[in-house]
Amino acid sequence: MIYDIKDINLAEGGKRRIAWAERDMPVLKQVRERFSKEQPFTGLKMSACLHVTCETANLVRTLQAGGAEIALCASNPLSTQDDVAASLVQDYQISVFAKKSEDRDTFFQHIKSAIAHNPQITMDDGADLISSIHKDNPEMCAQILGSMEETTTGVIRLRAMAKDGALKIPVVAVNDAKTKNLFDNRYGTGQSTLDGIIRATDMLIAGKNVVVAGYGWCGRGFANRARGMGAKVIITEIDPIKALEAAMDGFAVMPMRAAAKIGDLFCTLTGDIHVIDREHFALMKDGAIVCNSGHFDVEINKIALKEMASGVKQNVRNFVDEYIIDGKKIYLLAEGRLINLSAAEGHPASVMDMSFSTQVLAAEWVVKNKANLQPQVYDIPKEIEDYVSTVKLKSMGIAIDELTAEQQKYLQSWQEGT
Numbered sequence: 001m002i003y004d005i006k007d008i009n010l011a012e013g014g015k016r017r018i019a020w021a022e023r024d025m026p027v028l029k030q031v032r033e034r035f036s037k038e039q040p041f042t043g044l045k046m047s048a049c050l051h052v053t054c055e056t057a058n059l060v061r062t063l064q065a066g067g068a069e070i071a072l073c074a075s076n077p078l079s080t081q082d083d084v085a086a087s088l089v090q091d092y093q094i095s096v097f098a099k100k101s102e103d104r105d106t107f108f109q110h111i112k113s114a115i116a117h118n119p120q121i122t123m124d125d126g127a128d129l130i131s132s133i134h135k136d137n138p139e140m141c142a143q144i145l146g147s148m149e150e151t152t153t154g155v156i157r158l159r160a161m162a163k164d165g166a167l168k169i170p171v172v173a174v175n176d177a178k179t180k181n182l183f184d185n186r187y188g189t190g191q192s193t194l195d196g197i198i199r200a201t202d203m204l205i206a207g208k209n210v211v212v213a214g215y216g217w218c219g220r221g222f223a224n225r226a227r228g229m230g231a232k233v234i235i236t237e238i239d240p241i242k243a244l245e246a247a248m249d250g251f252a253v254m255p256m257r258a259a260a261k262i263g264d265l266f267c268t269l270t271g272d273i274h275v276i277d278r279e280h281f282a283l284m285k286d287g288a289i290v291c292n293s294g295h296f297d298v299e300i301n302k303i304a305l306k307e308m309a310s311g312v313k314q315n316v317r318n319f320v321d322e323y324i325i326d327g328k329k330i331y332l333l334a335e336g337r338l339i340n341l342s343a344a345e346g347h348p349a350s351v352m353d354m355s356f357s358t359q360v361l362a363a364e365w366v367v368k369n370k371a372n373l374q375p376q377v378y379d380i381p382k383e384i385e386d387y388v389s390t391v392k393l394k395s396m397g398i399a400i401d402e403l404t405a406e407q408q409k410y411l412q413s414w415q416e417g418t
């Protein structure tokens with residue numbers, strides 16, 4: 001078995017953390033038990049480009065239990081948990097290509113290693129694996145039954161590929177499932193982003209002006225959690241409906257140019273480029289802290305920050321770099337990479353349980369439907385979402401009502417009115 005990880009001796013700690021996460025992933029466990037019996041992936045090779053965390057370890061264990069032979073590479077240079085990577089290699093015989101803080105060349109070399117695994121199924125968080133296959137190994141598209149995409153940014157890229165007629169394989173937009181974005185994007189990002197900011201800075205959130213760029217599910221989640229800790233939260237948006245929603249949710253809404261002058265802490269969660277740009281840095285207060293929780297490190301214009309700063313940046317704490325612009329200090333966290341996976345541990349297992357159960361069931365759906373799939377972006381089938389939410393509720397000890405026959409009939413009729 002081939003692999004490239006930081007240190008195999010870290011495996012023992014990783015194994016314990018994988019088991020700790022498993023306690024909070026009952027839906028995935030149930031699917032794993034079924035996969036062990038039914039073996040839906042027998043003889044299939046899978047390559048996954050995901051954040052290498054203990055939750056992802058439980059995802060790949062589930063695919064392996066279903067008969068798949070797996071290679072795993074990192075979807076971000078800073079998000080790998082090296083102990084988990086070691087345990088996956090040593091205890092689960094999975095080929096892992098990931099090292100925390102790997103440089104750009106190593107990151108892409110690791111993607112190449114995952115491609116060299118020669119997969120029939122792929123999984124992505126950000127679409128780097130699938131876009132590399134399209135660019136560098138297009139002949140491989142013919143053998144790929146389908147690919148799953150975990151995140152908003154990846155789905156945006158894949159829809160752009162489909163629109164250009166460039167997409168050559170079927171992909172499933174796992175991110176767009178309600179069992180994913182309503183929970184992972186909202187509660188997962190909300191909590192883990194604050195966790196990353198606090199671990200990196202140890203700052204008090206109460207009383208701070210916190211500027212949240214983007215009011216999608218991730219922005220909503222983070223804004224609400226920051227408000228819950230006593231911050232005065234300002235939202236910036238480009239979508240009038242989302243901006244209106246933010247205003248009616250009770251947040252201050254204004255352009256970034258106005259928010260730049262008053263923010264103590266800025267966090268971007270948009271999926272877009274240069275949301276915090278040169279003109280905004282120029283307006284910021286002394287001591288402003290800037291970070292990103294979107295997938296790519298392009299939301300904050302780091303190059304502009306570097307160019308505007310006098311002298312070289314100082315690393316004042318782990319994950320905190322100080323830049324000085326006209327005598328004013330600005331702090332960039334985690335080099336503008338996702339703060340929640342760089343400085344903290346990503347979303348808690350309980351929420352990844354739903355996202356990753358949706359992932360593995362989507363993979364099974366691809367295998368079962370391979371004969372009929374076209375190179376396009378598919379939504380998650382409703383049966384998968386219903387299954388995941390039902391089992392999750394049950395695991396939480398929550399029962400809900402069922403429609404009576406009378407209610408079902410009423411909902412299907414149109415004659416009865418006022």
Ligand code: ADE
Pocket residue numbers: 050051052053054055056188341345346347348349352
């Ligand atoms: N994305 C966000 N949080 C994550 C986690 N804990 N594991 C894998 N991917 C993630």
